[in-house]
Structure formats: C-alpha cells, structure tokens
Amino acid sequence: MNARARRALVLLLALLCGLGSLCARAQGLDLARPEPRLDPGVLLEALADPQARLEPLQALQAPGWTPATPRQLNPDMRQGLVPGRLWLRLRLVNQGPQSVTRWVAVGAWRIEHMRAYEVEPEGTRVRQAWTGGIEHPLRERPVPGMKNIFPVTLQPGQEMVFLAEVRLRLLVRVDLSVWEPPAFREQEAQEKLLVLVSVGMQLSLAAYFLLQLAARRERVFGLFALWVLLIALHQLSYHGFVYRYLLSEGGPIEPRLRVVLSSLTVGVSLLFLYRALELYRLRPWRRFYRALLAGFAGAAVAVPWMSPVAAGVATMLLVLLALLFTPLSMWAAWRHRLPRFRICLLHYCVWWGVSALRVLQLTVLPLLVSWDDDLMQWTNLGIVAMVLHAVMSHYHGTVRDKLDAQAALLRAQAEEQARLERAVQERTRALQDALIAARDADAAKSDFLARVSHDLRTPLTSILGYAGLLSGAGRREAEHGRVILRSAQHLLALLNDLIDYARGGVQPDALQLAPLYTAALLENLAAEGRALAARQGNRFELQVRGALPTAVEADAKRLRQVLQNLLANAAKFTRGGRVAFEVEVAPEPDEAGCCRFRFTVRDTGPGIEAAVLPHLFEPFQRSRAADRPEGLGLGLAIARQWTERMGGRIAAESRPGEGTCMRVELALRPVSEEAIARPQRMLEQEQPPELDGSGRRLWVVEDSAAVREMLCAELEGLGFEVLALDGGMQALARLDDAAAPAPDLVLTDLQMPGADGHAVLAALRARWPALPVVLLSAALESRLREPAGFSAVLGKPVSRAQLRTTLAGLLGLTLDEGGCxxxxxxxxxxxxxxxxxxxxxxxxxxxxxxxxxxxxxxxxxxxxxxxxxxxxxxxxxxxxxxxxxxxxxxxxxxxxxxx
Structure with missing residues (x-):
C-alpha cells in the first residue's frame, strides 16, 4: 500500500469516528446501561461564559459548545482569577423498558456556587432547577452529601438535557459522572473511610508527640504535634467534613477557613524546621525565617478581609518564596553541624516535594490537579516515615543508654551489696546482743512482778485478816480495825491495778481467746452494773440493738474487766442519776467475717473537764469531778491497753455537768455452739440438788450435737428416758407419727434451721395442749422476758441446779437438798x-x-x-x-x- 492509500484510509477512519461521536452525542447517554457508574466521555460538552451573563436557555442555544476538555474542567491560576462561569451540557436518554433513576454527581465538592437544570430535549423549557455549592446551606441540596448530587428519573423512551452552571474558582476540579444511587453511596463511604483512617493516623502521631513533650519537656515535640494536628484539620476541611458536619449552613466561612488552615500548616512546618535545626543561631537565617513566619501569620489573619482567591494566591507566593530559599538554610545547617539534621532533612524533603507539586498545579501543570488526593496521602506517608525514623532513633538511643545505665547499676549494686552484707553482719550481732539483753530484762521484770505481787499481797492478806478480826471484836478497837481494813483494801486495789498494768506491758500476747455465750456475758455484766449503780441510788438500763450472735470468740476475763471498769466508774461518779449500758451490733459482718460490737456506758454524772479529756486514758490520770478521787488512775489506762490488745478502740465524750459517754468498739468473731467448751455449756458453779426422774419421758430438741449430747447425758444420769431430736424438722416429723408415745416434758432450742422453737411449740400444743415445754435460749431477749406459750425459759449456758429445779416444778418431782x-x-x-x-x-x-x-x-x-x-x-x-x-x-x- 502506497502513501496515498494509507492517508486515505486514515482520513476515512477519522471521518467514521467523528460521525460516530456525532451520532452518540445526538443520541445521548443511555441511563439504562447496566454499569453502576457511567462516564459521559465525549458526550459531555462545555461552554465558557467569561462575563457570566448568560441565562440557562440562552446558554443552551449559544454557539461555542465543544466537547469538554481537561483544560476547561481544570482551571489554572489565571482562569481561577477570572470571575466567569462554565456551562456543562449532557443529553440523557432511557432506551430500556423500565423507569430509571440515576444520580448525576458534579465535583469537586469545593465548588462554591453552581446550579443544575433539567431541560426539555428541544431546549425550550426548564423542567426543574437545583442548587449546589458550599455557599448555600446543605439542606437546599436535593441529596445531602459531600459532592453535588442531582437525581434524574426517566421513563422508558424519555430523554432530557442536563445543564450545569459552575462558577470558576482557583484549583477547583470539575468532573461529571452518572451513578446508580447504591453504587455512589458505597464509593462515597470508601472515600470517607480512607480519609478518616489517614486522619486517625495523624491524630495518633500527634498524641505520641504530645506524650514526648510531657516526658522530655522539649518544645520541638510540641511544634511537631501542632503541625500534624493542623494537617489533620486541613485534610478534614479539604475533603468536606467541616462543611458536611459543622458549617452546613454555607456561606464564605468554609473557603476562608481552608486557606487559614493551609497558611498555618505551612507556617508551623517552617517553625518546626527553624526550632528543630536551631537556625536561630545563624543571624541571617534567623531574620529570614522570622520574616517568612510573620508573612504566613499575616496572611492567615488577613483572610477574613480578602477573597479566598486572593488569600490563596498570597499564601502560594509565600510558599514559593520558602521553596526557593529553604534549601540554602538546610545547606547552612549541614555546614554548621546543627542538631537533628537527619530527621529535619527527611521532614524537609517531604514538605518541599509536596509544596513544589502544589505550585506546579497552580502554574505550569494544571492537569496535575487530578493528583490532589494522592498528594495528601503522600504527605501522610512522609510524616509516618519521619516519625518512624524519629522513634527508631530514639529507641536505639534509649536502649544504648539503658544498657550503659544497667551496667553501671550492676556495678553499683555489687558494691552496695558487699557493703550491706558487712552492715547486716554487724547489725545481726548487735541485734542478737540486744535480744539477749531484752530477754533477760523481760525475765527480770516478770520475776520482779511475781516477787512484788507475792511479797506485797502476803502481808496485806494478814493485815486484812487481823483488821477484820479487830473490826468484829465489838470492843473499842473495832473502829481502829475498820480504819485499818479500809486502808488495806484500798492499798490492795491499788496494788492490783499496778501489777495488772505492768503485766500487760510484759505479756503483750496474754489474750486467752475462747468461745462463750454472748447473752450470758451481757446478762452477768448487766447484773453487776445494776448492783454497782444501786449503791449510789442510780437507775440502771440495759439496751441492745441489732441481732446478737449466739456465741463469740473472745477473752471473757479481759472483756469483762474492761466493761466492769467503765460501769464501776459510771456508778462511782454518779449519784441519784442514770447509768445506761448499751450494746449495738452492726447489721453486716466486716471483711474478716467478724461482728462489729459497740459497747456504750452513759451516765448523768458531773462530766469531765475539757482539759482532762484528751489525757483521760493515760496512766495515773484522775478526774477532779469526784469529791475525793480514789485510786492511782490506772483503770482507764488498763481498759485502753486491753481494748487495743483485742483489736478494738476506746473513746470518751463528756461535757461538764452533762455526764459522760464511754465507747468500746470491738470486732468479735461469731462461732457455733459446737465450739463452746463443755464446762461453759452447763454451769457447775454450785452443788445442784438431787432429782430422781425414773419413769419420766423427755424430748430434747436441739440442733447443736454438742449441747444435745450434754443435756442427754445430764438427764439420763438423773434417770429420765430421753429422746434426742436433731432440730425442729425432726421433731415435727416425730409428731406426725400417731403411734409415738407422748412425752412428759419437752426441752427445745429457740433458733433452729427449718423450724424454730415457736414452730415446735405450736405443733406440740396442737397435739398435747397441757404438755410442759421448756425453752432453751441463748438470746438475750428471751432471757429478759419470757416468750408467750412456753412453760419456762432456761438460758444458755444451762445451770444444772436451775435445770433440776425447773424439771421438778413442772413434773411434780421432789428435790433432795439436805445431804447435798x-x-x-x-x-x-x-x-x-x-x-x-x-x-x-x-x-x-x-x-x-x-x-x-x-x-x-x-x-x-x-x-x-x-x-x-x-x-x-x-x-x-x-x-x-x-x-x-x-x-x-x-x-x-x-x-x-x-x-
């Protein structure tokens, strides 16, 4: 084929392509095509309106429409400065058998003002008009979103002309595409996700450098964190998040905000470079950077009084000036061996490369605008690389310093360990000597106390005895004997207090814990307190609040000694008044499972002076409230000593003329009746009378095996026929047996699982109304007042004499008290x-x-x-x-x- 034939073939192909495009343009873009995204390609036509005078129908009929070119859709700096418009035209058809709805997306979202029209195919009438652009509120758009979206619906065989009017601005990329709504939303979500991931990465970097600032106190880390934060904010504004979620009412604020963020971002980046490299040491560069930073600050401040285009041009000129002269400053930093040169060089290369591409977009190569988002991502990758370099450098330096410090620490520890070993050996020898001396001293003190106790009590015993004989002789010397007796008794009480106080210091672990009945302890204390109060004509009251445990573990002797001391003091200093003994139990046990007891002794006596109250529990302190204070003042000191030894605390409250309140708080561990020693379950303090129970049948209903066995042994030893029942439920089951013989008397506990003493009483009374039923109770309430329905009440611990007397009275038996x-x-x-x-x-x-x-x-x-x-x-x-x-x-x- 010769050259002429080849030229003719090329001309024919070009003619066919032109005719094909003309036919397609005349036919329009078919919305019924199955693709989710339709690219109009050559079907999209553009018309420039530099004077911005054309109306929609005028623009549609005006000559000069040409296929849209990248030069038209991506204006450069000169085009952006011209206050003109760009018209876009696209014919849409529906050649399918069904109705079709598509979204026409016109971008970018940064377009400040635009309007879209749906025009009749003949171009004679506008069917519908829409508003877009960030100058207008988001609610006025037909479809809210990042981009300008316009819904188009065509019936089968219907066609229309889509006309868009765009106001040209600097660096605004204009494109047009047709989408299926779900596909567009999916694409928009992916773009949002990428932006948010990038912003999240930047915020993480900012947080890391803020932590470095807090830890190392270096301003460079704060500047870097601020720079990264500004980049994140600029990226959010650049991609429309600020307008979409914060400034959705539109107006001129958002375009100016983007310019302000751009100026501040570049300015803070240069400030970081200036501070990190310490360029302020070099006088020429100090002046240059200060002037440049002042220019960026001024541009950011002047944005509200300038148009966004003018502010953007001013910022770009400053960036261009920085691009030209900052390489020289980097060379000067390298020449003078300024610190942090490597990390700053990496930062500078990223910043310089991105800024240079931005300047090329505005001037020489406007088609690079399509790389806008990619430039943002490259900026983020550069920041990540720089941070990784900084982190790794810091890590290696830290590891090296740590290894050196560990080596030095090991050497110091070895020397210190050797010194400590020598000191420990010397101290051990000294402590051994001191321990031996302390043991000898304790032994000597114990021997001294024993000798003093014996040597002093022995003659006092004789003095008390002969004084008693003299006082009862009935002669003139009787009065002298009584004086000697009182003095000797007073001296014996003082001696007992002194020895008891001294013994508490020598034997710090002298507590003898044992289980005991709570109600019995309080009843005995109340009886003693009532007798002590009656001597001065006082009224005694016992008050119990809370649920008392059946038994507790305590040192009964020391606890009784502490409370008796308080009751004796209250009765001694009160005359014709009231002495109250209050016992309060916390509703819930503490973490160790102990019950919190609060023992309170109140009186209406003369009270205690405010000056004496802080020193009341110190040894040898005596109140001046009494007419004749007696004793050495050791009673309360001993009470505090033993209270603290038992893990509690004691306190006093008083006002002169209003009485005194003494409180003792203790934590006592509750125990089961099984733990109580046998001698304390049944009192043997007196010789009980003899009783013959032969031929009598008794029931013992008791859930505690130890108490049940003890009672059965006692009653069987008296000749009774005893049936032992393990708790109330077994007693009720025994009552269901109609053939069971009736007992002569029943002894039942009060608190039992399943069925308590009241349930057993009700069942017994229902079957045998006249049957004697005796209640065995460790509860204080049952001992103070007899529960209704029971024939008698016996408290725990059970008194053998009282048990035999009660049985004899209810069963009509005879007691033999003579020989016993x-x-x-x-x-x-x-x-x-x-x-x-x-x-x-x-x-x-x-x-x-x-x-x-x-x-x-x-x-x-x-x-x-x-x-x-x-x-x-x-x-x-x-x-x-x-x-x-x-x-x-x-x-x-x-x-x-x-x-």
Missing amino acids: EAAPAAALQPPPPEYLSEFARLVRLGAVSDVADWAAQLAAAQPPWSGFLERLRALAEQGDLKGCERMLAAPAGVAAEPA
Whole structure:
C-alpha cells in the first residue's frame, strides 16, 4: 500500500469516528446501561461564559459548545482569577423498558456556587432547577452529601438535557459522572473511610508527640504535634467534613477557613524546621525565617478581609518564596553541624516535594490537579516515615543508654551489696546482743512482778485478816480495825491495778481467746452494773440493738474487766442519776467475717473537764469531778491497753455537768455452739440438788450435737428416758407419727434451721395442749422476758441446779437438798473466817477479777484450801456473784458485811 492509500484510509477512519461521536452525542447517554457508574466521555460538552451573563436557555442555544476538555474542567491560576462561569451540557436518554433513576454527581465538592437544570430535549423549557455549592446551606441540596448530587428519573423512551452552571474558582476540579444511587453511596463511604483512617493516623502521631513533650519537656515535640494536628484539620476541611458536619449552613466561612488552615500548616512546618535545626543561631537565617513566619501569620489573619482567591494566591507566593530559599538554610545547617539534621532533612524533603507539586498545579501543570488526593496521602506517608525514623532513633538511643545505665547499676549494686552484707553482719550481732539483753530484762521484770505481787499481797492478806478480826471484836478497837481494813483494801486495789498494768506491758500476747455465750456475758455484766449503780441510788438500763450472735470468740476475763471498769466508774461518779449500758451490733459482718460490737456506758454524772479529756486514758490520770478521787488512775489506762490488745478502740465524750459517754468498739468473731467448751455449756458453779426422774419421758430438741449430747447425758444420769431430736424438722416429723408415745416434758432450742422453737411449740400444743415445754435460749431477749406459750425459759449456758429445779416444778418431782449441801463442806476445806470475810468484801465490790487472782495465789500457797479456792475462782471467772456469796456464806456462816 502506497502513501496515498494509507492517508486515505486514515482520513476515512477519522471521518467514521467523528460521525460516530456525532451520532452518540445526538443520541445521548443511555441511563439504562447496566454499569453502576457511567462516564459521559465525549458526550459531555462545555461552554465558557467569561462575563457570566448568560441565562440557562440562552446558554443552551449559544454557539461555542465543544466537547469538554481537561483544560476547561481544570482551571489554572489565571482562569481561577477570572470571575466567569462554565456551562456543562449532557443529553440523557432511557432506551430500556423500565423507569430509571440515576444520580448525576458534579465535583469537586469545593465548588462554591453552581446550579443544575433539567431541560426539555428541544431546549425550550426548564423542567426543574437545583442548587449546589458550599455557599448555600446543605439542606437546599436535593441529596445531602459531600459532592453535588442531582437525581434524574426517566421513563422508558424519555430523554432530557442536563445543564450545569459552575462558577470558576482557583484549583477547583470539575468532573461529571452518572451513578446508580447504591453504587455512589458505597464509593462515597470508601472515600470517607480512607480519609478518616489517614486522619486517625495523624491524630495518633500527634498524641505520641504530645506524650514526648510531657516526658522530655522539649518544645520541638510540641511544634511537631501542632503541625500534624493542623494537617489533620486541613485534610478534614479539604475533603468536606467541616462543611458536611459543622458549617452546613454555607456561606464564605468554609473557603476562608481552608486557606487559614493551609497558611498555618505551612507556617508551623517552617517553625518546626527553624526550632528543630536551631537556625536561630545563624543571624541571617534567623531574620529570614522570622520574616517568612510573620508573612504566613499575616496572611492567615488577613483572610477574613480578602477573597479566598486572593488569600490563596498570597499564601502560594509565600510558599514559593520558602521553596526557593529553604534549601540554602538546610545547606547552612549541614555546614554548621546543627542538631537533628537527619530527621529535619527527611521532614524537609517531604514538605518541599509536596509544596513544589502544589505550585506546579497552580502554574505550569494544571492537569496535575487530578493528583490532589494522592498528594495528601503522600504527605501522610512522609510524616509516618519521619516519625518512624524519629522513634527508631530514639529507641536505639534509649536502649544504648539503658544498657550503659544497667551496667553501671550492676556495678553499683555489687558494691552496695558487699557493703550491706558487712552492715547486716554487724547489725545481726548487735541485734542478737540486744535480744539477749531484752530477754533477760523481760525475765527480770516478770520475776520482779511475781516477787512484788507475792511479797506485797502476803502481808496485806494478814493485815486484812487481823483488821477484820479487830473490826468484829465489838470492843473499842473495832473502829481502829475498820480504819485499818479500809486502808488495806484500798492499798490492795491499788496494788492490783499496778501489777495488772505492768503485766500487760510484759505479756503483750496474754489474750486467752475462747468461745462463750454472748447473752450470758451481757446478762452477768448487766447484773453487776445494776448492783454497782444501786449503791449510789442510780437507775440502771440495759439496751441492745441489732441481732446478737449466739456465741463469740473472745477473752471473757479481759472483756469483762474492761466493761466492769467503765460501769464501776459510771456508778462511782454518779449519784441519784442514770447509768445506761448499751450494746449495738452492726447489721453486716466486716471483711474478716467478724461482728462489729459497740459497747456504750452513759451516765448523768458531773462530766469531765475539757482539759482532762484528751489525757483521760493515760496512766495515773484522775478526774477532779469526784469529791475525793480514789485510786492511782490506772483503770482507764488498763481498759485502753486491753481494748487495743483485742483489736478494738476506746473513746470518751463528756461535757461538764452533762455526764459522760464511754465507747468500746470491738470486732468479735461469731462461732457455733459446737465450739463452746463443755464446762461453759452447763454451769457447775454450785452443788445442784438431787432429782430422781425414773419413769419420766423427755424430748430434747436441739440442733447443736454438742449441747444435745450434754443435756442427754445430764438427764439420763438423773434417770429420765430421753429422746434426742436433731432440730425442729425432726421433731415435727416425730409428731406426725400417731403411734409415738407422748412425752412428759419437752426441752427445745429457740433458733433452729427449718423450724424454730415457736414452730415446735405450736405443733406440740396442737397435739398435747397441757404438755410442759421448756425453752432453751441463748438470746438475750428471751432471757429478759419470757416468750408467750412456753412453760419456762432456761438460758444458755444451762445451770444444772436451775435445770433440776425447773424439771421438778413442772413434773411434780421432789428435790433432795439436805445431804447435798453438806457434801461440799465436808469434801472442801475452806480458809479461816478472816479470809472468807475478805473474799466476801471483794464480791460485794464486784471485783471478780481480784477474787479470781487472789484465790489462785492463795490456793498455791495453802494446798489444803485449794479445792475450795479453785471452785471459788471458777465462779468468779464466770461472773457468778450470787454463787460466790452462797459459797462464802455456807461453809462458815460468814455474813456479808455492809459496804
């Protein structure tokens, strides 16, 4: 084929392509095509309107329409400065059999003003008009979104002309595409996600550098964090998030905000470079950078009084100036070996490359505008690379410093360890010597206390005995004897306090914890408090708040000593008033499972002076409220000592003339009745009368196996036929047996799982109305007032004598008390009458601890009296004052002297 034929063939092909495009343009873009996105291509026509004078129908009929070119759709700096318009025209048809709805998207979203029209195919009438652009509120758009979206619906065979009017602005890329609505929303969501991921990465970097700023106190990290934050804000504004979610009412604010963010971003980037490289050391560059930064700041401040185009041009000129001269500043930094040159060089290369491409977009190569979003991503990647470089450099430096520090620390630790070993050896030898000396001192102190106790109590015992003989002689010397007796008694009380206080310091772990019945302890204390209060004409009250546990673990002797001391003080300093003993139990146990008790002793006495109150629990402190203060002032000190030893605390509140309130708070662990020792489950403080229960049938309903076995052994030893029932449920099951023989008497516990004592009583009364039912209760309320319906109430611990007396009264049995009372006197040899008289005096005073201590010491000194004294000591430790009085009066007929 020769050259002429080839030219003819090329001309023919060009003619055919032109005819094809003309036919397609005449036919229009078919919306029924199955593609989710339709690109108009050559079908999109453009018309320039530099003067912005044409109306829609005029523009549609005006000559000069040409296929849209990239030059027209992407204006450069010169075109952006011209206040003109760009008209776009696209013919749309529906050649399918069904109605079709498509969205026409005109971008970019940064277009400030545009309008779109749906025109008749002949171009004679506008069917519908829409508004778009960021100058107008978002609610005025037909479809809210980042881009300008216009819905178009065509029936089968219908066609229309889509006409768009766009106001030209600087760096606004104009494109037009036709979408299926779901496909457009999916594409928009992907674009949003990419932008938000990029922004999230930038915010993470900013947070990292803010942490570095807080840790290392270097301004460079703060500047870098600010720069990254401004980049993130500029990116959000650039992609329309600010207009979409914050400035949706439109107006000129958003375009100006974007220019302000651009100026601040570049300015802070240069400020970071200036501070990080420490270019302020070089005088010429210090002046240049300050002038350049002032220019960026001025451009950002002047934006509200300038048009967005003019502000953008001013910012771009400043960026161009920075691009030309900052390479020289980097060369100067390298030459003068300024710090952080490597990281700043990486930062500068990224910034310089991106800024250079932006300048080329505006001037020489406007078609590069299509790379706009890619430039943003490259900027982010550059920031990431720079941060990674900084982090790795910092990490390697930190690791190196850490290894050096560890080596130095190991050397220092080795030296310190050697020194400490020598010091420990020396200290160990000194402590061993001190421990030996302390043990010797403690042993010497214990021996001293024992010797003092023995040497002082022995002559006092003789003095008390002969004083008692003189006081009862009936001669003139009787008055002298009573004076000697009172003085000796006072001296013995002082001696007991001194030894007890000193013993508490020598034996810090002298507590003897044992399970005991709570109600029995409080009942005994109340009885002693009532007797003490009555001596001064006081009224005594006992108040209990909260649910008392059946049994607790405590040192009964020390707890009774503390509370007796408080009750004795209240009764001693109050006359004709009121003494109240209050017991409060917290509703919930503490973390260790202990019940919180609060014991309060209130009186209406003279009160305590404010100056004395802070020192009240110190040793040898005595209140001046009494007419004649007695004692050494150790009672409250001993009370505080033992209270703190038991893990509690003691406090006092008082006002002169208004009485005194003493509080003791303790945590006592509740225990089961099974843990209580057998001697404390049944009192044996007195010789019980003999009773013959042969032929009588008894039921014992008790859920505690230990208490049940103890009662059964006691009753079977008296000849009774006993049926032991494990709790109320077993008793109710026994009652369901119609063939079961009726008992003569039933003893039942009060608190039992499933069915308590009241349920057992109701069932027994329903079957045998006249059957005697005796309640066994450890509850204080049941002991103070007899529950209705029961024949009798016995408190726990159960008294053998009271048990036998109650059974005899309800069953009509005969008690044999004659020989039983003489048996202990024959078997137990009592001390002489003078000793018994002194014991009786201590019992009347309520000094049960002194009775127990003196009885133990006297039993060790006088073995023939040990049996009698041991029983007396047991009664005193259990707080049974009445039993002590009966035992002291019975053997020798010693009558209790009046106090």
